Amino acid sequence: MGVTAIIAAYNEENTIADVITALIRNPLISEVIVVSDGSTDRTVEISRTFDGVRTIALRENRGKGYAMRVGVENASHDILFFVDGDMYNVTDAHLDALITPVLRDECDMNIGVRNRGRVLNFLHLQMQCGPVLSGIRVMRREVWETVPAQYMERFKIEAALNCFCSRAGFRQQHTVIHNLDHVLKESKRGLMDGLVARWDMTSEVFLLLFELHVFETWRWAAPPDELPEAEYDLFE
Ligand SMILES: Nc1nc2c(ncn2[C@@H]2O[C@H](COP(=O)(O)OP(=O)(O)OP(=O)(O)O)[C@@H](O)[C@H]2O)c(=O)[nH]1
Numbered sequence: 001m002g003v004t005a006i007i008a009a010y011n012e013e014n015t016i017a018d019v020i021t022a023l024i025r026n027p028l029i030s031e032v033i034v035v036s037d038g039s040t041d042r043t044v045e046i047s048r049t050f051d052g053v054r055t056i057a058l059r060e061n062r063g064k065g066y067a068m069r070v071g072v073e074n075a076s077h078d079i080l081f082f083v084d085g086d087m088y089n090v091t092d093a094h095l096d097a098l099i100t101p102v103l104r105d106e107c108d109m110n111i112g113v114r115n116r117g118r119v120l121n122f123l124h125l126q127m128q129c130g131p132v133l134s135g136i137r138v139m140r141r142e143v144w145e146t147v148p149a150q151y152m153e154r155f156k157i158e159a160a161l162n163c164f165c166s167r168a169g170f171r172q173q174h175t176v177i178h179n180l181d182h183v184l185k186e187s188k189r190g191l192m193d194g195l196v197a198r199w200d201m202t203s204e205v206f207l208l209l210f211e212l213h214v215f216e217t218w219r220w221a222a223p224p225d226e227l228p229e230a231e232y233d234l235f236e
């Protein structure tokens with residue numbers, strides 16, 4: 001089974017080339033798709049310089065989950081590997097540790113969790129203190145398809161994947177990844193804009209967790225299940 005790597009990227013001109021380079025040289029990955037979510041920097045230009053990488057340029061910023069959905073619609077393979085565009089120090093060892101458990105059918109979704117030290121890892125993963133929201137994850141297409149369209153939105157998508165993957169009885173695994181770094185919002189956008197973006201992301205996820213795990217049990221009406229068509233340019 002082939003693996004499609006999908007990078008949903010918003011203004012990642014500083015790191016996207018290194019991420020793409022790591023992905024295209026990995027023999028387990030058959031296809032790389034970059035979905036630029038209305039980026040206003042050189043993300044699309046840089047991505048287009050790589051042979052064999054499909055670059056999808058959404059004309060406006062639609063949010064991470066939406067960009068991932070467009071990536072999946074254009075993916076040729078049934079194992080989907082979502083990768084953040086702001087990582088650095090990505091090695092084959094990282095990629096193999098994430099992909100191999102799904103290829104070997106040891107799980108249906110493998111979530112890459114950045115190492116935070118033994119105590120915090122234990123609290124986070126074994127004691128389940130707080131949701132595992134990492135965007136670096138590999139899954140079978142069937143897992144992706146468990147998520148209703150209205151949750152393929154902005155930063156809701158990771159919490160929604162966790163929830164609907166479990167509800168459908170698919171197997172989730174966590175793999176701790178060492179020495180994989182990423183750029184924080186505050187350094188990408190500046191302190192104030194970064195803090196505002198962090199607040200938006202955190203409150204969105206918190207409200208979604210409330211909705212999925214508390215409110216949904218007694219909600220009287222389901223929201224619409226359709227998202228509007230995306231407008232984009234495809235370069236390959
Ligand atoms: N498609 C899309 N992707 C986004 C958007 N905002 C961020 N991303 C991407 O999502 C990934 C993670 O984004 P970050 O904002 O760094 O979020 P994070 O890494 O969870 O949080 P930090 O701890 O602040 O770094 C990167 O690949 C971003 O390019 C957006 O509006 N649309």
Ligand SMILES: [Mg+2]
Nearest residue numbers: 086182183184
């Ligand atoms: Mg980041």
